[in-house]
Amino acid sequence: MRIELNRNRLDQIDVEALIVPVFKNETPTSGLLKHLDELCSGVVSSVFEAEEISGKTGETAYIILPNSTRAIRLILVGAGDVKNYDFTTPGIVAATALRLMAKKRISTGCVLVRDPQKNLDISSTTRLFTEAVEMALVEQDKYKKKEEQFTPSAMLLNFVEATEVESATVEAAIARGRVVAEGANFARDLCLEPGSTLNPVEFARRVQEMSIANGLEFECYDEEQLKTMEMEALLAVASGSEQPAQLMVVRYKGAEDPAAPPVAIVGKGITFDSGGLCIKPRDAMWEMKMDMGGAATVAGTMLAVAKLKPKINVIGIIPAAENLPSGSSYKPGDVLKAASGKTIEVIDTDAEGRLILADALHYATTQKPCCIIDLATLTGACVVALGTLRAALYSNDESLKREINEASQRAGEKMWPMPLDEDYTEMIKSDIADIKNLGGRGAGSITAAAFLKEFVGETPWVHLDIAGTAWLEEHRPEMSKGPTGYGVKTLVEFLLSRCKE
Ligand code: BES
Ligand code: ZN
Numbered sequence: 103m104r105i106e107l108n109r110n111r112l113d114q115i116d117v118e119a120l121i122v123p124v125f126k127n128e129t130p131t132s133g134l135l136k137h138l139d140e141l142c143s144g145v146v147s148s149v150f151e152a153e154e155i156s157g158k159t160g161e162t163a164y165i166i167l168p169n170s171t172r173a174i175r176l177i178l179v180g181a182g183d184v185k186n187y188d189f190t191t192p193g194i195v196a197a198t199a200l201r202l203m204a205k206k207r208i209s210t211g212c213v214l215v216r217d218p219q220k221n222l223d224i225s226s227t228t229r230l231f232t233e234a235v236e237m238a239l240v241e242q243d244k245y246k247k248k249e250e251q252f253t254p255s256a257m258l259l260n261f262v263e264a265t266e267v268e269s270a271t272v273e274a275a276i277a278r279g280r281v282v283a284e285g286a287n288f289a290r291d292l293c294l295e296p297g298s299t300l301n302p303v304e305f306a307r308r309v310q311e312m313s314i315a316n317g318l319e320f321e322c323y324d325e326e327q328l329k330t331m332e333m334e335a336l337l338a339v340a341s342g343s344e345q346p347a348q349l350m351v352v353r354y355k356g357a358e359d360p361a362a363p364p365v366a367i368v369g370k371g372i373t374f375d376s377g378g379l380c381i382k383p384r385d386a387m388w389e390m391k392m393d394m395g396g397a398a399t400v401a402g403t404m405l406a407v408a409k410l411k412p413k414i415n416v417i418g419i420i421p422a423a424e425n426l427p428s429g430s431s432y433k434p435g436d437v438l439k440a441a442s443g444k445t446i447e448v449i450d451t452d453a454e455g456r457l458i459l460a461d462a463l464h465y466a467t468t469q470k471p472c473c474i475i476d477l478a479t480l481t482g483a484c485v486v487a488l489g490t491l492r493a494a495l496y497s498n499d500e501s502l503k504r505e506i507n508e509a510s511q512r513a514g515e516k517m518w519p520m521p522l523d524e525d526y527t528e529m530i531k532s533d534i535a536d537i538k539n540l541g542g543r544g545a546g547s548i549t550a551a552a553f554l555k556e557f558v559g560e561t562p563w564v565h566l567d568i569a570g571t572a573w574l575e576e577h578r579p580e581m582s583k584g585p586t587g588y589g590v591k592t593l594v595e596f597l598l599s600r601c602k603e
């Protein structure tokens with residue numbers, strides 16, 4: 103998609119459709135809408151008179167314009183309450199318009215970016231705009247018979263209401279936005295794959311292919327090696343499946359000192375989670391092909407990092423396994439010795455994510471990282487607590503927790519800080535082993551985090567439970583339903599901001 107800055111006057115913008123955000127309760131009696139209305143012989147007012155648009159987010163009105171502008175179509179897009187307008191809104195508007203353009207076979211559009219408070223951050227707005235445009239039309243149609251599909255070819259942005267807009271700033275933001283979107287889309291594609299297509303070995307093959315193509319170091323440990331590494335927890339989860347477990351390690355060295363402590367990012371890579379012997383109910387079991395959403399985010403982030411080349415060292419760690427029941431499955435009541443030496447009593451084979459992460463997090467600590475961030479579709483309890491809108495944010499370090507939370511706000515991804523008091527660790531004490539893999543009846547997402555905390559030692563660590571945010575059940579204006587690539591934007595923002603310090 104061609105994405106670029108346009109500086110022309112309204113009547114001189116050479117695209118097929120002008121795209122104009124409309125705020126709630128706004129009327130074409132002043133400002134941009136009035137100007138546009140005058141230019142187009144009153145068509146804008148007639149749309150308002152016919153109550154075709156109210157400004158609600160996601161709403162659209164489609165109008166053919168009289169001959170007074172180069173563009174012959176106008177798409178009005180609801181932009182919500184003007185009080186809530188920020189650097190994320192133009193991207194949502196653009197994505198909404200793109201859907202309509204694809205349907206109507208309109209090739210080129212230009213969003214008139216508004217700036218009602220005259221305080222818009224041009225760089226972040228452009229970056230989020232680019233990410234939204236590049237991610238909007240990615241659907242779950244990879245395996246559908248292709249009816250001839252139409253994809254728009256260009257989306258421009260024109261800061262009509264802003265005073266100073268530097269081309270270099272906009273161009274840099276577009277370049278970065280494109281790369282981040284490519285990383286997120288790579289993650290979405292992996293997450294969409296059926297469990298039988300993307301098994302651990304195939305997952306590793308794809309991550310290796312991506313790594314080699316982008317100059318990243320790639321290593322993958324097979325079951326033999328995992329045995330010597332004493333990763334009993336990871337191996338136990340894979341024991342019911344014919345597919346062997348894999349531990350992928352991807353390295354990016356951008357810091358001046360290649361031996362400088364890396365940021366470690368770790369992702370849960372359960373390629374299919376049937377629950378194992380504690381088998382899940384049939385209803386939504388198919389969704390568990392996305393139980394490698396955290397791992398996909400790590401892979402997508404490494405791709406973006408390889409292209410952006412920040413001056414920092416990053417190590418991506420992906421434990422991958424398939425959780426199935428069979429005669430060779432691990433069982434409730436089993437005691438596993440994790441690579442760290444801690445023993446774990448298995449209470450529920452469906453609480454498998456924390457087991458594979460136990461070994462992966464321990465491996466991360468052996469790499470002497472400055473911090474560890476893990477992402478996992480870990481608990482249904484997280485979905486109950488926060489739904490699909492926000493991920494749950496846990497940490498053993500207040501400053502890192504704040505840093506990640508702030509990065510997520512700048513990246514336009516939502517999360518919510520959760521407690522992790524020592525008392526929660528009491529809930530995973532076992533009678534027979536050091537800890538057990540299930541807490542009590544309540545606080546499911548928190549006790550899962552408390553379990554992970556046992557494997558990071560003193561290293562500053564953040565855990566994101568992305569069970570709700572990795573997959574959308576319904577379309578949103580800026581994101582089609584299905585896999586979201588949640589986390590790539592935040593991680594990239596976090597890594598780049600660490601380089602600026
Ligand atoms: N992969 C699931 C969690 C999940 C649920 C992810 C919904 C995405 C959407 C995880 O492995 C799991 O099964 N968790 C159990 C934990 C329980 C056994 C302690 C759960 O949440 O029910
Ligand atoms: Zn499970």
Ligand code: ZN
Nearest residue numbers: 372375393455
């Ligand atoms: Zn799982």
